[in-house]
Amino acid sequence: MTRVIVFGLTAFVACVANAHHATVANFTQEIISVDGIVEQVRYQNPHTSFLISQISDDGKKSYWLLETVGSTALERRGVSRDRLLVGKKIHATGQNGRRQNTMYLHNLEYEDGRRINFFSVARPVSGEQIRAELTQMADDFMSYREMKGFLHEMNLADAYRWQDEMVKIMEPAMGGVVGYKTGGHDPGPGFATFPPEGIRAYLLEGMMRPSGTAVRVEEFRRGFLEADFAFRVGDSSINDAQTDLEILAGLDAIIPFAEIPDPYYEPDTRSINGTIVANMGTRMSFTGEPVLLKPTEEWLDKINNFTFAVYDENDVEIQSGQMNGWYEPITVVRWIRDQISESGKELEPGQLLSLGNIGIIRQLxxxxxxxxxxTSKQFRLEYHGLTDEPAIVIINIER
Structure with a gap:
C-alpha cells in the first residue's frame, strides 16, 4: 500500500468507541481496495468494524480500520456474525476514510471466492414484496420521511426496471415524465452510490419550477443547491444520430438548469441500486429561458468551452468554473440516449436532458x-459565452 500507519488493537477499540453515524463526514467518495488479514471483528451497532493487518516488503506490520453498517442492519440482510471470519485474508472495497488507513466497507472477498456485499440482501424476495417496498419508499419520500434503503442484490438493468415501477407509483402525485437527468460523468472522484459509468433518473412534471421560484428550507430534508446544465430534445432523429453534429441537430435548445435533490434515506442504508430505484432522490428542478441553438461546429465549440458562475442576491460571486475539463455535454447526451435505449425507450421531442452538476453545490x-x-437568499446560475447575454436560472430561498 502507498500509506502505512502503526495502528494497534488498543487504537482499534478507541476508534470504534468514537464512531458515529456521520459517514459522509468521516469518509470521502473515493472508492479504494485493500488486502489484509482479519485480526478482529466487532459485530455491533451502530457500526460493525474490522481490523485488518498488512505486512510490508520490509517486514513492518500496519493496520486498517474498516467500518460498515451495524449488526441489526446486517442481520436483516442475511449477514450473520459467523460469516465474518477472523484470521482469513480478504480483499476489501469501500470509501476511503478522511483518517489515514480507514475505510467505509462496501464489499469483501475471501481467498476461496466467497463474497459479502454489505449493502444487499442475499435471500430471494418476490416481485410483490419489492413493489410493496417501492410503494412505501415513494410515500415516505413524498411525505418527507426517511426512505429505507433498497437492499436487494440485482444487476443494473433490473434496478432500472424497478426505477420504472417507482416512477409509475409516483406519477399520480408528481405528474408524467418530462425528461431525464444523469450524474457521475465529471472527472472528480466517483460517488460511492453511483455506478462507475454514471447514473440516470427521471424528471417528472411536478418536480419542475420556473426560474425565480421561491422555496423554503422546510420543503426539503437533506436538500442541496446544485448548478447543472441541460438540453431540450428537438427531433426524434437524435435516437439514431451518430456524430456529435447529428446529435446536436436532434437538440433545439440549451436550458439553464439548477436543482435541489433531496436524498433522504435512513442512515447508512443508501446503495447503488437504492439510488437508482429511488430516482436519485430528485425533488425539485428549476429552468430558465431556452437558448436556441444550431447544429454547427461553432455551437459545438461554445457548448464545450462556455464559462459559468453562481451569484447571490447582492451579485456576489459564490463560485465559478468552465465546462472545458468538466464533461463533454454531447458525450453525456449520447450516454443518456444509449442508456434509455437499453431500457427499451427513446428520447422524445420536448424532453429535457439534465447532464449533471457542473461543480457548484451548496447545502441548504x-x-x-x-x-x-x-445562508444567502438567492442562488443565481449564469452561463457565459453561449450568447451575447448570460443565460440565467434563479432559485430564491425564503429566509
Whole structure:
C-alpha cells in the first residue's frame, strides 16, 4: 500500500468507541481496495468494524480500520456474525476514510471466492414484496420521511426496471415524465452510490419550477443547491444520430438548469441500486429561458468551452468554473440516449436532458456533514459565452 500507519488493537477499540453515524463526514467518495488479514471483528451497532493487518516488503506490520453498517442492519440482510471470519485474508472495497488507513466497507472477498456485499440482501424476495417496498419508499419520500434503503442484490438493468415501477407509483402525485437527468460523468472522484459509468433518473412534471421560484428550507430534508446544465430534445432523429453534429441537430435548445435533490434515506442504508430505484432522490428542478441553438461546429465549440458562475442576491460571486475539463455535454447526451435505449425507450421531442452538476453545490441545512449551510437568499446560475447575454436560472430561498 502507498500509506502505512502503526495502528494497534488498543487504537482499534478507541476508534470504534468514537464512531458515529456521520459517514459522509468521516469518509470521502473515493472508492479504494485493500488486502489484509482479519485480526478482529466487532459485530455491533451502530457500526460493525474490522481490523485488518498488512505486512510490508520490509517486514513492518500496519493496520486498517474498516467500518460498515451495524449488526441489526446486517442481520436483516442475511449477514450473520459467523460469516465474518477472523484470521482469513480478504480483499476489501469501500470509501476511503478522511483518517489515514480507514475505510467505509462496501464489499469483501475471501481467498476461496466467497463474497459479502454489505449493502444487499442475499435471500430471494418476490416481485410483490419489492413493489410493496417501492410503494412505501415513494410515500415516505413524498411525505418527507426517511426512505429505507433498497437492499436487494440485482444487476443494473433490473434496478432500472424497478426505477420504472417507482416512477409509475409516483406519477399520480408528481405528474408524467418530462425528461431525464444523469450524474457521475465529471472527472472528480466517483460517488460511492453511483455506478462507475454514471447514473440516470427521471424528471417528472411536478418536480419542475420556473426560474425565480421561491422555496423554503422546510420543503426539503437533506436538500442541496446544485448548478447543472441541460438540453431540450428537438427531433426524434437524435435516437439514431451518430456524430456529435447529428446529435446536436436532434437538440433545439440549451436550458439553464439548477436543482435541489433531496436524498433522504435512513442512515447508512443508501446503495447503488437504492439510488437508482429511488430516482436519485430528485425533488425539485428549476429552468430558465431556452437558448436556441444550431447544429454547427461553432455551437459545438461554445457548448464545450462556455464559462459559468453562481451569484447571490447582492451579485456576489459564490463560485465559478468552465465546462472545458468538466464533461463533454454531447458525450453525456449520447450516454443518456444509449442508456434509455437499453431500457427499451427513446428520447422524445420536448424532453429535457439534465447532464449533471457542473461543480457548484451548496447545502441548504445547518449541520450537514457535506459543509456549511448556504445562508444567502438567492442562488443565481449564469452561463457565459453561449450568447451575447448570460443565460440565467434563479432559485430564491425564503429566509
Amino acid at each position: 441545512h445547518e449541520g450537514s456533514p457535506r459543509g456549511p449551510a448556504y
